[in-house]
Amino acid sequence: MTSIIYQDNDIVLLNKSAGIDSNNTESLIASLPELKGKDLLPVHRLDQRVSGLILFALNKDCLAILNDAFKNRLVQKQYLSVVNVCPSKQQDTITHWLLKDASKSKSRVFNKEIKNSKKAELHYSLLKSSEKYHLLKITLFTGRFHQIRAQLSAIGSPIVGDIKYGYKRTTPDGSIFLQSNFMAFTHPRNGLPMEFKIDMPENWHQYGL
Secondary structure, three states, rough: OOEEEEOOOOEEEEEEEEOOHHHHHHHHHHHHHHHHOOEEEOOOOOOOOOOOEEEEEOOOHHHHHHHHHOOOOOOEEEEEEEOOOOOOOOOOEEEEEEEEEEOOOOOEEOOOOOOEEEEEEEEEEEEEEOOOOEEEEEEEEEOOOOHHHHHHHHOOOOOOHHHHHHOOOOOOOOOOOOOEEEEEEEEEOOOEEEEEEEOOOOOHHHHOO
């Protein structure tokens, strides 16, 4: 269930459930009575089938400041994901070039730059393994469309439930096992450092993690 992690007069940080469209702010407000009457202004995006931390501004001044922070990579974000094919290295920084295919709402992955492609770079490390599944921590160095999903698939480790990028079947609730679990940024109004971390989704434990 989507919940409020932090709220003041300028920002709201939510723990979004998988399946909720973060761009549909009306539905978010309807599901969280505490937000009634608020004007949620999206600062960044989180795929509908992905869960975790997502930040909203409550006024245009703070939205502009946070947009600049994201643009200049001053916001730290980390993700957790579950794959059933362990990467060949326990940790690595991987680089690809992604080309968005709008007609399929998907990113195509290339090992070298091609026309209109954008460089995509991330670092992953293996945190834990069960008999069949593996938990990865991921840090993004760029913010591309479906970047984590596309890059993990490109190295042969598609995310559990992500049939768009090569996983063999959907999960019972339709989610993909990717979560934004950590975020650190400077408050746009008072300049104080803010840091938040959440636990991984409960249903992931059913996979031995």
